[in-house]
Amino acid sequence: MHEKIKREALWQFGGYSFLLVVTMLMMIPIYWLVVASTLPNDAIFSSAGNLPRLIPGTAFLENARDLAARPNIDYYLSIWNSIAIAGIYTVLALLFCSMGGFAFAKYEFKYKRVLFIAILATLIFPINLLVIPMFLLVSKLGLSNTYWAVILPWAASPLGMFFMRQSMQSIPDSLLEAARMDGASEFQLFYRVTLPTMKSSLAALAVILFLSMWNLFLWPLVVLGEGKYTIPVAIQKITSNQNVAYDQLMVASAIAIIPMFLVFLALQRHYVKGILAGAVKE
Amino acid sequence: MNSQTVTSLVDTLRFKREQLKESLPPFPGTPYVFLSPFFVLFGVFLVFPMFYTIYLSFFTFQGVALDPLFVFEIGGASVAIPKMANLQFVGLENYQRLLGDNIFYQSLLNTVIIFLVQVPLMVSLAMGIALVLNAGFTRFKDVFRSILLLPVAANSVAYTIMFTVIAVEGGLLDGVFIMLGLQPIPWMTDGFWARNLIAGMSVWRWTGYNMIIILAGMQTISPSLYEAAEINGATRLQKFRYVTLPQLKPIMLFVFVTTTIGVFKKFGEPVIVIQSGAPINKTRTIVYYIYEVAFQNLQLGYGSALTVALVLIILTLSLIQFKVT
Amino acid sequence: MTEITIDGLTKAYDASNDDGNENGEIIAVDDIDIEIEDGEFIVLVGPSGCGKSTTLRCIAGLEDVTEGEIRFDDEVVNEDRPRDRDVAMVFQNYALYPHMTVEENIGFGLKLSSTLPSDEIAERVRNVAEMMGIDDLLNKKPAELSGGQQQRVALGRSIVREPGIFLMDEPLSNLDAKLRATMRTELQELQNDLDTTTIYVTHDQTEAMAMGDRIAVLDGGVLQQIDPPEELYRNPENEFVANFIGSPSINLFDMDAEGDTLSGPGGFSYELDDHSVDDGPVRLGIRPEDITVDPDGNNLQISVVEKMGNENFIYGRLGTKEVVIRADASVRPEVGDTIGLQFDESAVYLFDSATGESIKTKTDEIAAPPSQF
Numbered sequence: 001m002h003e004k005i006k007r008e009a010l011w012q013f014g015g016y017s018f019l020l021v022v023t024m025l026m027m028i029p030i031y032w033l034v035v036a037s038t039l040p041n042d043a044i045f046s047s048a049g050n051l052p053r054l055i056p057g058t059a060f061l062e063n064a065r066d067l068a069a070r071p072n073i074d075y076y077l078s079i080w081n082s083i084a085i086a087g088i089y090t091v092l093a094l095l096f097c098s099m100g101g102f103a104f105a106k107y108e109f110k111y112k113r114v115l116f117i118a119i120l121a122t123l124i125f126p127i128n129l130l131v132i133p134m135f136l137l138v139s140k141l142g143l144s145n146t147y148w149a150v151i152l153p154w155a156a157s158p159l160g161m162f163f164m165r166q167s168m169q170s171i172p173d174s175l176l177e178a179a180r181m182d183g184a185s186e187f188q189l190f191y192r193v194t195l196p197t198m199k200s201s202l203a204a205l206a207v208i209l210f211l212s213m214w215n216l217f218l219w220p221l222v223v224l225g226e227g228k229y230t231i232p233v234a235i236q237k238i239t240s241n242q243n244v245a246y247d248q249l250m251v252a253s254a255i256a257i258i259p260m261f262l263v264f265l266a267l268q269r270h271y272v273k274g275i276l277a278g279a280v281k282e
Numbered sequence: 283m284n285s286q287t288v289t290s291l292v293d294t295l296r297f298k299r300e301q302l303k304e305s306l307p308p309f310p311g312t313p314y315v316f317l318s319p320f321f322v323l324f325g326v327f328l329v330f331p332m333f334y335t336i337y338l339s340f341f342t343f344q345g346v347a348l349d350p351l352f353v354f355e356i357g358g359a360s361v362a363i364p365k366m367a368n369l370q371f372v373g374l375e376n377y378q379r380l381l382g383d384n385i386f387y388q389s390l391l392n393t394v395i396i397f398l399v400q401v402p403l404m405v406s407l408a409m410g411i412a413l414v415l416n417a418g419f420t421r422f423k424d425v426f427r428s429i430l431l432l433p434v435a436a437n438s439v440a441y442t443i444m445f446t447v448i449a450v451e452g453g454l455l456d457g458v459f460i461m462l463g464l465q466p467i468p469w470m471t472d473g474f475w476a477r478n479l480i481a482g483m484s485v486w487r488w489t490g491y492n493m494i495i496i497l498a499g500m501q502t503i504s505p506s507l508y509e510a511a512e513i514n515g516a517t518r519l520q521k522f523r524y525v526t527l528p529q530l531k532p533i534m535l536f537v538f539v540t541t542t543i544g545v546f547k548k549f550g551e552p553v554i555v556i557q558s559g560a561p562i563n564k565t566r567t568i569v570y571y572i573y574e575v576a577f578q579n580l581q582l583g584y585g586s587a588l589t590v591a592l593v594l595i596i597l598t599l600s601l602i603q604f605k606v607t
Numbered sequence: 608m609t610e611i612t613i614d615g616l617t618k619a620y621d622a623s624n625d626d627g628n629e630n631g632e633i634i635a636v637d638d639i640d641i642e643i644e645d646g647e648f649i650v651l652v653g654p655s656g657c658g659k660s661t662t663l664r665c666i667a668g669l670e671d672v673t674e675g676e677i678r679f680d681d682e683v684v685n686e687d688r689p690r691d692r693d694v695a696m697v698f699q700n701y702a703l704y705p706h707m708t709v710e711e712n713i714g715f716g717l718k719l720s721s722t723l724p725s726d727e728i729a730e731r732v733r734n735v736a737e738m739m740g741i742d743d744l745l746n747k748k749p750a751e752l753s754g755g756q757q758q759r760v761a762l763g764r765s766i767v768r769e770p771g772i773f774l775m776d777e778p779l780s781n782l783d784a785k786l787r788a789t790m791r792t793e794l795q796e797l798q799n800d801l802d803t804t805t806i807y808v809t810h811d812q813t814e815a816m817a818m819g820d821r822i823a824v825l826d827g828g829v830l831q832q833i834d835p836p837e838e839l840y841r842n843p844e845n846e847f848v849a850n851f852i853g854s855p856s857i858n859l860f861d862m863d864a865e866g867d868t869l870s871g872p873g874g875f876s877y878e879l880d881d882h883s884v885d886d887g888p889v890r891l892g893i894r895p896e897d898i899t900v901d902p903d904g905n906n907l908q909i910s911v912v913e914k915m916g917n918e919n920f921i922y923g924r925l926g927t928k929e930v931v932i933r934a935d936a937s938v939r940p941e942v943g944d945t946i947g948l949q950f951d952e953s954a955v956y957l958f959d960s961a962t963g964e965s966i967k968t969k970t971d972e973i974a975a976p977p978s979q980f
Contacts, residue, residue, distance in 0.1 A: 107312065107316075185303050231435055
C-alpha cells in the first residue's frame with residue numbers, strides 16, 4: 001500500500017515537472033523576443049562566452065523609431081495592411097460560409113450532393129499550392145497588388161463551410177418552421193433566427209479565419225507589391241537586406257506576435273472550440 | 283428626438299421593409315442564392331486553379347497574354363474571353379525534367395528529413411503533455427493549456443525570426459552552450475543543423491495545437507475502460523498501451539495527416555532561414571523550390587508539374603496513413 | 608373564424624433507395640376528406656405514423672400536397688406559403704426563439720407580417736401575456752422558463768396573431784402528467800373563449816376524447832372515422848376505431864358463429880338473442896367496463912388484480928386469450944380463482960372477421976353501471 005502511494009507520487013512528480021519544463025521551454029523564446037526588442041543590436045548577442053543580457057533594456061523606442069525610419073519598407077503601414085486584410089477577409093468569409101452552410105444544413109435542392117462532394121474534394125487538396133494559376137488569374141483580373149487579391153481567393157473556405165454547416169444542423173427544423181409561420185422570409189430566417197443562435201460558432205470560425213489570414217505568407221509574397229505588404233512579407237523584405245538590423249527585427253517580430261498573443265489568449269476558448277469541432281468529429 | 287418620434291421612425295422603416303418583402307416574388311431558388319457567393323469564389327479561385335495547374339503542367343509559360351482567347355459578339359457588343367497566358371505545349375517534358383531533377387529530389391529529401399525529425403518529437407511531446415493534463419492531478423490545467431496553445435498564434439515569419447536570432451552565431455543558444463561548457467552548434471551555417479532548427483521551430487509552434495486535439499480525444503475515453511483495465515491488473519503503462527492508444531486512433535490519424543500536409547507545405551521558415559545565411563541545398567523545402575522555379579525563374583509550367591507531383595505525394599502519404607490505422 | 612375543407616388530400620413521399628432498385632412510394636396521407644366548421648375543435652388522433660402530423664403540416668403549408676385540395680373559406684390554399692395562410696401553429700417542442708425574450712418571441716410574428724405600429728404590438732403582447740398568465744416573464748429568455756411556461760409562451764405567440772386557424776402538433780406531450788391535465792382544461796377554455804377553428808394532433812386517445820368537438824381517427828394514412836367522441840365510443844365504424852378509443856382497450860375475441868351461438872376461446876360461449884350473424888368466424892368486442900363478474904362461472908382464470916382505489920382492474924385468461932374487466936372496488940377475487948363473465952347483449956360489438964368493419968355496435972342505454980357485489 002505504501003509502495004503504491006510512493007509510486008503514484010513519483011508519477012505525479014515526474015509528470016508535473018515534465019509539464020513545467022516543457023512550458024518553460026516554450027516560453028523562453030517569447031521572453032527573449034520581448035527582451036531583445038528592448039536591447040540595442042550588439043547587446044542581443046553574447047560576447048566572449050557570456051550570455052547576452054537577459055533583462056529588458058531601454059532601447060525599445062529607439063529600435064522602433066529606427067524601424068520606422070527604414071527607407072524602403074514601411075513596417076507600420078504593413079501592420080495596418082495586415083489588420084485590414086485579415087479583418088475584411090474574416091467578415092467576408094464568415095458571411096459566405098455561414099450563408100452556404102445554412103443552405104446545406106437546412107435546405108434540400110437538386111445538385112446538393114454534387115456540390116457537397118465538390119467541397120469535400122477540396123478539403124483533401126492542399127489548397128495553398130494553387131498559387132501558380134491563382135497568380136495568373138489575379139493578374140488577368142487586374143487585381144494584382146490590391147487587398148482583394150489576397151482576400152478573395154480564400155474567402156470561399158471549405159473548412160469554414162463545413163464548420164458552419166455542422167453547427168447549423170443542430171438548429172431544430174421546427175424553429176425555422178415556426179418563423180416561417182410567423183411570416184419570416186427565407187432571408188429573415190437566416191438573419192434573424194439562425195445567425196443569432198450561432199454566435200459562439202461564428203466567433204470560433206472568426207478566430208480561426210482571422211488567424212489564418214494574419215499568418216498567410218506565400219500568397220501575399222507573390223501577389224502584393226510595395227505599399228501593400230502584410231506583416232510577414234514586410235519582415236521578410238527587411239531580412240533580405242545586407243546588414244541585418246536584428247534589434248529592429250526583434251521589434252518588428254514582437255509587434256507582430258505579442259499583440260496577437262494577447263488577443264488570442266482572450267479568444268482562445270473560441271479557437272479551441274473551432275478546431276475541436278473539426279478534429280474530434282472525424 | 284423624443285421617444286415618440288423615434289418609435290414612429292422605426293415603425294415606418296419596418297413597414298417599408300415588410301412591403302418590400304411582400305412585393306418580391308416567392309423565391310424557389312433560395313438555397314442557390316445563399317450558396318452563390320461562396321460557390322462563385324469557390325469555382326473561380328479554387329476549382330479552376332486546381333484543373334489549371336494540371337493543365338499548365340503540360341506547357342511552358344512564355345509570358346503574359348495580352349490578346350484574348352476568343353471574342354464573340356452579343357447583340358452589338360463584343361465580349362472577349364481573355365487568355366490566361368501565352369503557353370507552348372510541351373507534353374510530358376516538364377515531368378521528364380522533374381524525374382531527372384536533382385534539386386527536386388534534394389528538396390524532397392530535406393522536407394522528408396524535417397518531417398522525420400519534427401513529427402516524432404512533436405507527437406510525443408503533445409501526447410505526453412496531454413497525458414499529464416488528462417491525469418487530473420494537475421491544477422491550473424487551463425493555464426497550461428492556454429500557454430501551450432499560444433505559439434499557434436505566432437506569425438510564421440516573425441516567429442522564425444525569433445528563433446533565428448536565438449540560433450544565430452553569437453545568439454542566446456550559443457551563449458547557453460558555452461556557459462554549459464559545450465561546443466556551440468552552428469545552427470545557421472551548417473545545413474544539417476539548419477534543417478533540425480526548422481524542425482525544432484515547428485515543434486515549438488504546433489505542439490500545443492496537437493496537444494489540445496489529443497487531449498480532447500482522451501477526454502472522450504470512457505473512464506470505465508480504465509477501471510476495467512485496472513481491475514484486470516494493468517499498470518499505468520499498460521493502460522496507456524491497451525486503452526488510451528487504441529481509443530485515440532482516429533484522433534491520431536487526424537493529427538498525422540494534418541501534420542504531414544503541414545510539413546510538406548513548409549515555406550515561411552525556410553525562406554527566412556535561408557535568407558539568414560543557411561546553406562540552401564540542405565534547407566530548401568519542396569514548396570520553397572516550387573516558389574523559386576515559378577516566381578523567381580518564372581517557369582510556371584515546370585512549377586505546375588512540381589505542384590502536381592507534390593499533391594500526389596501528399597495524397598499518397600495520407601492514404602498510406604489511412605490504411606495503416 | 609375559418610371554415611376548412613380538406614378534399615381528397617394525399618401526400619406521398621418518394622422512397623427510392625440509393626441503388627435505385629426500390630422505386631416505392633410512401634403514402635403518408637391517403638385521400639382524406641374532412642369538412643371543418645368555423646370555430647370547431649377537431650382532433651386528429653391515431654398511432655405513430657398514421658399521417659396525422661403530416662396532414663396538419665399540409666394544412667399549415669409546411670408540406671406540399673401531392674393530390675387533393677385544401678380550402679379555407681372556399682379558397683384553395685394549396686399554393687400559398689405558410690405565412691400567407693393566416694394560420695398559427697404550436698409545435699411539440701415549442702420552437703421558441705432562444706435568443707429572444709418572451710416579449711420578443713410573442714411579438715415576432717406581428718413585427719413581421721402586419722403593419723401595426725410598435726406600441727400597439729407591445730400592447731397586444733402584454734394583453735396576451737396577461738391572458739396566459741406569463742406577464743411577469745416578458746423579459747426572460749426561453750432557457751430560463753419551465754416547460755409549462757414555455758408552453759404558454761408558444762401558445763401566446765399563436766394567439767397574439769389572431770389567426771383564422773390554430774394548428775397544434777402534440778403540444779402537451781412534453782409536459783408531465785399533472786401539468787398536462789391542467790393545460791388540457793386551460794386549452795379548452797381558451798378555445799371556447801376565442802372561438803377559433805382549431806386542429807389538434809395527438810396520439811393520446813384520452814386527450815382526444817376529452818378535448819375534441821369531433822375526433823378524426825387515422826391509421827396508415829387513411830381516415831377511419833370522424834365523429835364526436837361519444838359516437839366513436841359507441842358506434843365505431845371498424846375494429847380499429849373500437850380498439851383505439853377507450854381505456855383500457857376493448858376486449859376482442861375470435862368467435863365462431865353457428866346459428867345464434869357464438870363459441871370462443873377457452874370454451875367460452877355466448878347466446879345472441881336480438882341479433883343474428885352469418886355462420887362462420889366473427890369478432891366479438893366487449894369493453895372492460897361492461898363486463899360483470901359471475902362468481903359461479905368458470906371460464907376466466909384470474910392472473911392479476913389491480914386495485915386502484917376507486918375501481919379494480921381484473922386481468923384473466925379465457926383459454927389463451929387475455930381479458931380485462933373493469934369492476935367496482937368491492938369486487939375483489941383472488942388470483943387463481945376462476946370466474947364467469949356476464950355482459951349485456953346491447954353492449955356487445957360485432958365485427959366482420961375479414962374486413963374489421965362493425966356489424967353491430969353498442970345499443971345499450973347510457974346509465975350508471977349496475978352495482979356489482
